[in-house]
Amino acid sequence: MLFTSVFGPYAQDDEFGSRSINPMELYHNQVTRAQGAFSLRMFHRSWGIMMMQANISAPCAVLDLPTREAFVRELRAHDYDIVGISSIIVNVGKVREMCRLIRDVSPESVIVAGGHVAAIPGIETMIDADHIVRGEGIRWMQEYLDENSEAPIRHPEIVSGMQTRILGVRLPDRKGATAATIIPSVGCPMGCNFCTTSSFFWRKRKIVNFYESGDEIDYAVGHHTDFHQFMLYTPVPGTPLFKEMSEQGRMLDNVDLADIHGQNKFNFQHAVISRDDSKRFRAWAFRRDYEQNGPSLYRMCQTTLQGWRRYKDYPDLRVRERFAREAGKLRTAYNAALWAMEKQFRDVNRSVSEEIRELRREVEREFGTASRVASRLGGPLLLWTSRREERRLAAAHSYEPPTFLERSNWTEAQA
Numbered sequence: 040m041l042f043t044s045v046f047g048p049y050a051q052d053d054e055f056g057s058r059s060i061n062p063m064e065l066y067h068n069q070v071t072r073a074q075g076a077f078s079l080r081m082f083h084r085s086w087g088i089m090m091m092q093a094n095i096s097a098p099c100a101v102l103d104l105p106t107r108e109a110f111v112r113e114l115r116a117h118d119y120d121i122v123g124i125s126s127i128i129v130n131v132g133k134v135r136e137m138c139r140l141i142r143d144v145s146p147e148s149v150i151v152a153g154g155h156v157a158a159i160p161g162i163e164t165m166i167d168a169d170h171i172v173r174g175e176g177i178r179w180m181q182e183y184l185d186e187n188s189e190a191p192i193r194h195p196e197i198v199s200g201m202q203t204r205i206l207g208v209r210l211p212d213r214k215g216a217t218a219a220t221i222i223p224s225v226g227c228p229m230g231c232n233f234c235t236t237s238s239f240f241w242r243k244r245k246i247v248n249f250y251e252s253g254d255e256i257d258y259a260v261g262h263h264t265d266f267h268q269f270m271l272y273t274p275v276p277g278t279p280l281f282k283e284m285s286e287q288g289r290m291l292d293n294v295d296l297a298d299i300h301g302q303n304k305f306n307f308q309h310a311v312i313s314r315d316d317s318k319r320f321r322a323w324a325f326r327r328d329y330e331q332n333g334p335s336l337y338r339m340c341q342t343t344l345q346g347w348r349r350y351k352d353y354p355d356l357r358v359r360e361r362f363a364r365e366a367g368k369l370r371t372a373y374n375a376a377l378w379a380m381e382k383q384f385r386d387v388n389r390s391v392s393e394e395i396r397e398l399r400r401e402v403e404r405e406f407g408t409a410s411r412v413a414s415r416l417g418g419p420l421l422l423w424t425s426r427r428e429e430r431r432l433a434a435a436h437s438y439e440p441p442t443f444l445e446r447s448n449w450t451e452a453q454a
């Protein structure tokens with residue numbers, strides 16, 4: 040069988056529902072989007088289909104983050120009995136197109152669609168799939184394939200992020216350089232009324248209203264966290280909030296599902312905030328956080344130095360080693376980045392630029408000559424790469440993830 044995620048390119052406006060405002064990059068999309076060349080950019084795999092592949096014994100291929108052409112190529116290359124498509128609601132147009140392509144290229148295949156897209160009321164009439172699976176998929180697939188659905192769940196090894204890019208430099212994908220992802224469960228017991236995760240897998244309910252006056256953004260920014268995520272409070276089909284807004288007649292007609300992702304405009308009539316203001320406030324929140332607190336990378340450096348000072352003499356060797364490892368980056372590459380950020384940030388907020396300089400000096404006092412050499416040699420280089428990156432971004436350059444094709448139990452398949 041073949042499991043696939045929806046096709047890219049993602050960071051562009053197209054008829055299948057890709058939107059340039061909604062790239063496939065966690066931090067750049069939802070956290071550091073206003074930080075220009077300092078934005079932390081990286082991609083993540085589609086964990087749901089990786090989990091399913093690891094827990095079935097049938098011959099299986101995972102095609103992750105494909106292009107439309109790569110998807111068709113894979114369908115032509117093998118006779119798949121089952122093609123499983125994983126998607127969230129915003130990408131329903133791509134699922135529709137992929138079902139059409141399967142019927143055309145591989146008419147014998149059974150099509151199974153799963154993931155959050157299954158929560159759309161009336162999805163059966165929107166896509167041409169044989170099965171639409173709501174909720175947890177591993178057990179469903181094991182039962183469908185007549186395999187043991189009581190077996191303990193096997194967790195694949197997952198590298199959290201990949202192809203990291205910051206200050207215009209692509210970092211090497213080294214083993215141990217980034218975190219691992221562990222998925223302990225699906226769903227969440229908190230039950231916030233807008234949240235698809237809790238309503239899709241769990242049905243407890245709690246009302247949350249974050250936005251009353253506008254002061255909330257300043258309050259949030261005032262916490263000086265390293266990262267800050269802002270998204271619009273959005274009724275998504277399948278959630279209690281969506282039901283409530285529909286019953287009150289407050290859902291707006293004609294909002295494309297591809298535009299309901301929390302980074303564009305409200306898809307409902309808010310009590311006091313207009314659609315256009317929702318977009319303006321969201322953009323302002325990101326901008327405000329950036330201008331007041333500086334680039335997230337600078338904030339990470341601050342946190343790393345604090346951690347190092349607190350734990351460098353800790354009695355447990357394992358703890359000491361961990362903080363020494365983190366501090367290693369501060370001593371070298373991060374200190375060079377601080378030099379570049381200090382210069383680049385002068386035009387945005389002079390007093391934050393001075394705080395960055397002060398932090399750099401503290402790092403140099405703490406770590407001595409090596410860090411001074413790193414900042415004087417590496418700093419100008421990073422300033423140059425980040426300015427080059429700003430020019431690229433100004434010319435609307437965007438980044439796309441690589442495609443993965445991973446086969447399991449495949450020898451039997453070929454036999």
Ligand code: B12
Pocket residue numbers: 044049061062063064065066068069083084085086087088090091104122123124125126127128129130151152153154155156158172174175176177179180222225226234235236237275299300301302
């Ligand atoms: C990782 C992640 C991402 C990654 C995706 C990386 C990738 N390569 O796909 C990134 C960071 C890029 C991302 C981006 C976005 N995301 Co996101 N993301 C998540 C997150 C945190 C984890 C998903 C996950 O792996 N879960 C664990 C796995 C095991 O669960 P699962 O994927 O749901 O899969 C299970 C079932 O759904 C089912 N299943 C899934 N697929 C299939 C397929 C078949 C055939 C079958 C049978 C079953 C099945 O079985 C699986 C095992 O139980 C979820 C929140 C969450 N906790 O789930 C949000 C979530 C999926 N994201 C969401 C949203 C809204 C977005 C964005 C639009 C947000 C934004 N504005 O930035 C963008 C979209 C980008 C785009 N262009 O498409 C929403 C989806 C809402 C909805 N109802 O559709 C979620 C649920 C968060 C939320 N609570 O609102 N996201």
Ligand code: SF4
Pocket residue numbers: 227228229230231234235236237
């Ligand atoms: S938003 Fe969703 S995942 Fe987060 S606490 Fe609320 S219910 Fe849980």
